[in-house]
Amino acid sequence: MLKIKNLHASVEDKDILKGINLTINPGEVHAIMGPNGSGKSTFASVIAGKDEFEVTSGDILLNGEDIKELDPEERAHKGVFLSFQYPVEIPGVSVTNFIKTAINETRKSKGLEDMPAAEMLKKIKEKAELLEIDRKFLSRSLNEGFSGGEKKRNEIFQMAMMEPKLAILDETDSGLDIDALKIVANGVNKLRNAENAIIVITHYQRLLDYIVPDYVHVLLDGKIVKSGTKELAYELEERGYDWIKEEVKA
């Protein structure tokens, strides 16, 4: 599904990603872990197409097609979804209007008509229930005055609505208490299937107890320096990152 080859990216001439290689198959969940400043969020933004970052070399292949020159909306139309670490507050646009617009714009890009209102409402209701989101919440302005947990739940609600092929969850666990974490993880797990793939970017192993990854990668200074299975996450939780840094040096 996703094949990343020797990806280099920089911001204002500062190299952040320094040659990432990663292959993700349909149905898989990959976790990317690493200390602060290792390039995790940049990696997420680069795949989603944020133009602040410049891809200086390498390829991002989505189902065989190189998407690195595409606009963020074109990538979204092809099934890429980024759950933001810090979702942006947009006063004046309700959650419902936002998601309707996102879905219909995506349909339009595929030459489809707008989703019929009844079908849209049904889907919104169903996905809101999945994330235990109150109906009143949906008419509030997008992310405005939301608690950290509400913002993240709203991100996963959008993911549920958009049904992406590739979802990147950037620090979805930060700012969540344990109950909210369980709701979010449960939502993500219900959305997993044999056709889609998920990249979970996280600091801590905690989230991975609930969203169990097939593979765990360690990102250090813009490179994936170690890959393994979920046991690697436990090891990182216990031993921190220093031993990996030593390993890399050696």
Add this chain to the structure above:
Amino acid sequence: MSLKEKLISSYLAFEDYLEDDSPIHDLRNKAIKTFEDSGFPTKKEENWKYTSLNSLLKEDFSVFPKKEAAVEFKDVKKYFLHDIDTYKIVFVDGLYSSFLSTTTHDGMDICLLSAALSKEKYKSVIEAYFNKAAKEDSLTSLNTAFAKEGAYIYIPKHKEVEKPVEIINFYTGSEAALMLQPRNLIIVAENAHIQIIERHQSLSENAVLTNAVTEIFAEKRAFVDYYKIQNDLPSASLIDSTYIKQERESVCSVHTFSFGGKLTRNNLNFYQHSEHCNSILKGVTIIEEKQHVDHNTLVHHIAPNCESHQDYKGIYDDSATGVFNGKILVEREAQKLDAFQQNNNILISDKATINSKPQLEIFADDVKCSHGCTIGQLDDEAMFYLRSRGIGEKEARALLMYAFANNVLESVKIPELKQRINKLIARKIGVSLGFDV
């Protein structure tokens, strides 16, 4: 002959034609003298630094329309808030249209200034209120000199007006260029409530210059909500001066929606004469091409324990120019004040301009006064957020602008009007999305 000379010579004829026992006879004579002495304002005056009337004044305006023009309701229906019942005071080329109006004298007066000025029973009210809130600047004085027609509204104590009042001025283009001086007088007595919607609308491409003056008196605990819809043709210019005098515990709001017109100047003046007044000034300006909108606000805090809130948003495209000049004047007596002023602007084109100038003059020492002004483009992070959800760049931009402007609408209390303005904003910005507007 310059427009000034023309106005002064026309005044003599106008004076002759009026009845001599008008209660405002002396006021008029004094006012034309003020106008004669000071003339039209120029950019040399601090308050007019960014707005020039020069090109407008070259136009050969007729000062009185020569003939009455008829307007069919079906042709102008869309300018009314037609989906709900309202009182209507309608003027066509400055003359009252009884055909298009719905007035009342049933327990309150929602009618014409010309009637109030000429009938004996209104004389004491006119003497007590007329020109008592207005400033004696040159343009207001010019209006006073020619004041003859406009809306007259008197809402007695404890009366809650059950439906909104629409004051609409239509211009048919029966003259190649027409200058008018509409004058409104609105008195809302103790504990009375009213909602008013005002609109100036040109129906042809012929030039129009309106120099309007509105005086509003909000007595103790009165509630006044005033909405100005300025969505006129590029041939129409408006200088609108509104003076609001507030008494104890009154709450007055003015929302100004400026979406079109050649030159629009809003002089909005609030005077808080007694304790616990609340003044709300809100505006959305969305203009393009060579349009110009100037908001000149004054909130004069004279008494303690009052509040004022100003929130103006502007979106400027092409070579459009905007001005926000907001003054908060706090007298020494006006302690425990809570005053807030905000002006946010988005410039879409490199050629668009906004001059934003907050002015705070504070003579009291125990007040809360804050102001903020931003001029910028749209937030990159917000753009990326929307685009990452599949919303194209153009639509994302439109959606953010819509959200930016729409925020001011929350305080509009007439749902049908809110929806109408909402749609106007959506259309203006080009949001074509699957939206519950």
